[in-house]
Amino acid sequence: MAATDRTEVPARDYRVVTPYLFIAPAVLVMFAGLAFPVLQSLYLSFYDWKIGTPLKSAEYVGLDNYIRLISDPDVRESLWVTIRFGLWTISIEMFLGIALALLLEKPIRGASVFRTIFILPLMVSPVVVGLIWRYLFDARVGWVNYYLGTWFGIEPQVWLGDAELAFFAIVLTDIWQWTPFIFIIVIAGLQALPSEVLEASHVDGANWWQQIFLVKLPMISSILVIALLMRLIDVFRALEVMYIMTGGGPGRATELMSLHIYNRAFDAQLLGYASAIAVLLIAIVFVISISILLIGNPMKDKSDV
Amino acid sequence: MPGVELIDVAKSFGSTEVIPKLNLSIDEGEFAVIVGPSGCGKSTTLRMICGLEPVTSGSIFIKDRNVTKAAPKARDIAMVFQSYALYPHMDVAGNMSFALRLAGRPKEEIKRRVDHAAQLLELTDYLHRKPRDLSGGQRQRVAMGRSIVRDAYCFLFDEPLSNLDAKLRSSMRTELALLHKQLERTMVYVTHDQIEAMTMADRIVIMDQGEIQQVGTPREVYTSPRNRFVAGFIGSPSMNFLDAQLQDERGELVVRGDGFRLPIPDRLQQQVQNTTVTECTVGLRPEHFFARNDGSGNLAALKLNVDVAEYIGSSQFLAAHLGEQAVTATVDVGPDAEPMQSGEYYFDTNRLYLFDRRTGMAL
Numbered sequence: 223m224a225a226t227d228r229t230e231v232p233a234r235d236y237r238v239v240t241p242y243l244f245i246a247p248a249v250l251v252m253f254a255g256l257a258f259p260v261l262q263s264l265y266l267s268f269y270d271w272k273i274g275t276p277l278k279s280a281e282y283v284g285l286d287n288y289i290r291l292i293s294d295p296d297v298r299e300s301l302w303v304t305i306r307f308g309l310w311t312i313s314i315e316m317f318l319g320i321a322l323a324l325l326l327e328k329p330i331r332g333a334s335v336f337r338t339i340f341i342l343p344l345m346v347s348p349v350v351v352g353l354i355w356r357y358l359f360d361a362r363v364g365w366v367n368y369y370l371g372t373w374f375g376i377e378p379q380v381w382l383g384d385a386e387l388a389f390f391a392i393v394l395t396d397i398w399q400w401t402p403f404i405f406i407i408v409i410a411g412l413q414a415l416p417s418e419v420l421e422a423s424h425v426d427g428a429n430w431w432q433q434i435f436l437v438k439l440p441m442i443s444s445i446l447v448i449a450l451l452m453r454l455i456d457v458f459r460a461l462e463v464m465y466i467m468t469g470g471g472p473g474r475a476t477e478l479m480s481l482h483i484y485n486r487a488f489d490a491q492l493l494g495y496a497s498a499i500a501v502l503l504i505a506i507v508f509v510i511s512i513s514i515l516l517i518g519n520p521m522k523d524k525s526d527v
Numbered sequence: 528m529p530g531v532e533l534i535d536v537a538k539s540f541g542s543t544e545v546i547p548k549l550n551l552s553i554d555e556g557e558f559a560v561i562v563g564p565s566g567c568g569k570s571t572t573l574r575m576i577c578g579l580e581p582v583t584s585g586s587i588f589i590k591d592r593n594v595t596k597a598a599p600k601a602r603d604i605a606m607v608f609q610s611y612a613l614y615p616h617m618d619v620a621g622n623m624s625f626a627l628r629l630a631g632r633p634k635e636e637i638k639r640r641v642d643h644a645a646q647l648l649e650l651t652d653y654l655h656r657k658p659r660d661l662s663g664g665q666r667q668r669v670a671m672g673r674s675i676v677r678d679a680y681c682f683l684f685d686e687p688l689s690n691l692d693a694k695l696r697s698s699m700r701t702e703l704a705l706l707h708k709q710l711e712r713t714m715v716y717v718t719h720d721q722i723e724a725m726t727m728a729d730r731i732v733i734m735d736q737g738e739i740q741q742v743g744t745p746r747e748v749y750t751s752p753r754n755r756f757v758a759g760f761i762g763s764p765s766m767n768f769l770d771a772q773l774q775d776e777r778g779e780l781v782v783r784g785d786g787f788r789l790p791i792p793d794r795l796q797q798q799v800q801n802t803t804v805t806e807c808t809v810g811l812r813p814e815h816f817f818a819r820n821d822g823s824g825n826l827a828a829l830k831l832n833v834d835v836a837e838y839i840g841s842s843q844f845l846a847a848h849l850g851e852q853a854v855t856a857t858v859d860v861g862p863d864a865e866p867m868q869s870g871e872y873y874f875d876t877n878r879l880y881l882f883d884r885r886t887g888m889a890l
Binding site (some may be wrong): 422423427432437441 | 577578579598599600604605606608609610612613614615616625626629630673677
């Protein structure tokens with residue numbers, strides 16, 4: 223029996239570990255860059271530590287920071303400000319971004335010029351955005367007051383000194399900067415739609431509105447979910463613009479979560495407590511992300527159809 | 528009565544003219560296949576009938592209505608696309624009922640028509656699956672089902688089988704022909720595959736470079752091609768074309784070329800006598816070569832230098848030379864024959880075609 227004399231090639235060998243070796247460097251970098259700070263802040267949240275003192279001498283306080291957190295009205299307020307800010311900005315940004323993308327999707331004359339102009343705000347650093355809008359909203363020399371006065375005869379307002387107006391100002395600034403982000407993602411999605419499917423809907427008798435709501439938007443729903451998710455996470459990270467425009471004030475009217483954490487950590491020198499709030503923030507973002515992914519799984523509609 | 532009629536239809540993209548004036552009339556209930564090489568304007572023609580592509584000039588009639596400027600949905604047509612163009616976010620039932628739902632038809636009617644179409648296409652078990660969970664052939668059937676539920680006057684097909692594998696394609700061909708019989712609707716089908724055209728069409732429209740070369744039944748375009756393009760395009764393997772001269776040898780009309788001399792068949796006597804053309808092209812279909820002279824027909828001997836003989840079962844495919852010119856031949860020698868050698872072969876001269884070498888038109 224010649225066949226049995228032949229040596230058998232082993233089905234598997236040590237090479238099964240090879241792929242893991244290949245991804246190991248990336249995993250290490252990811253861990254150092256992402257997981258380590260998270261774990262570090264989790265660790266820190268169990269201590270009472272002040273900047274300038276050695277970390278070793280920080281006092282272990284157990285769950286004290288978390289217990290304090292639950293009943294802290296300031297934390298609750300900044301969470302509420304963040305949620306309110308998120309609801310306003312994201313809903314308006316999604317609406318404007320999608321609407322603009324649908325209008326500028328066709329290759330009409332000048333569309334590419336408009337597209338370029340629309341995405342300019344995205345390229346400006348948040349710090350610069352904060353500075354620009356702080357001057358625009360300035361009570362005495364700001365353009366906003368100037369044009370409201372000359373065009374509509376509206377009295378000058380102290381935009382960044384009034385709780386309601388300051389909140390409106392940061393919402394407007396955020397919309398200005400981040401609508402292009404939605405726009406650019408949606409327009410990329412729309413342009414990737416197979417033209418034959420759109421033609422089929424045309425033959426099936428769909429009018430312009432029906433084509434948008436029954437075919438185009440459902441087909442890019444996964445992209446919309448991802449855009450929504452990224453904006454949501456951004457809202458919980460937003461810091462620079464408010465820091466420069468209002469510093470969180472007046473009162474806590476514009477103090478979003480990240481800014482609140484920053485103020486607690488570096489103004490109030492409560493690093494342990496700030497870490498505990500940061501852990502809460504991570505938990506909130508995590509829960510929101512997972513639930514959005516579960517509701518509108520962006521991967522489930524992926525196929526070669 | 529014409530079901531679909533194109534009158535002087537022309538199409539240009541910018542300054543590029545893709546279809547100069549085109550006239551075509553497709554009868555009601557007819558299965559018409561537009562066939563041609565890629566870039567010949569067949570898809571553009573279909574898209575103009577559909578209304579997805581505006582005409583530059585001319586007019587289009589469907590069921591005696593001038594629809595030249597009408598939107599696709601006002602034309603009473605349904606279209607099956609090459610990529611199937613299914614809505615990925617809707618299940619099979621949703622895909623098939625989309626047009627009816629847009630038209631605001633009653634629920635019971637929609638259900639009845641979707642069920643009927645699903646039954647016809649054996650999709651009943653898949654009504655609640657999404658397109659991504661279906662195989663290529665099933666997606667293809669959903670695309671057809673979407674057209675069937677519309678109960679449109681005219682069905683348009685844009686290379687609907689080209690994404691399927693060979694085996695599935697031939698079975699879908701049969702299904703489509705059957706469907707045409709059951710529905711008795713006007714169908715216009717575009718393909719680059721002459722086998723699809725030959726097997727399914729009531730009438731074939733052969734296009735090249737934006738112009739219709741010939742319209743006829745499969746038998747007509749095979750047996751009497753109007754020009755060299757049609758002769759070469761229809762039939763597989765393709766017809767051989769050999770340069771030759773027409774000569775009158777003491778009262779006998781012959782066509783003479785490098786390594787061959789063939790008598791003019793009775794069928795072409797009249798034309799050859801009346802023509803002034805002497806420089807011509809002879810068309811010989813590979814399947815009209817024979818290995819033996821069994822005395823039937825008007826067989827003429829030809830000396831072939833066989834380069835390669837390919838065994839394909841009951842016949843052999845020969846790549847050979849006749850004089851200096853390459854020819855292919857399919858000879859029916861049975862499955863047990865040895866590979867064929869160079870030597871005398873026979874051609875049925877009744878099946879010979881002559882073309883004016885300058886214009887390419889058949890004599």
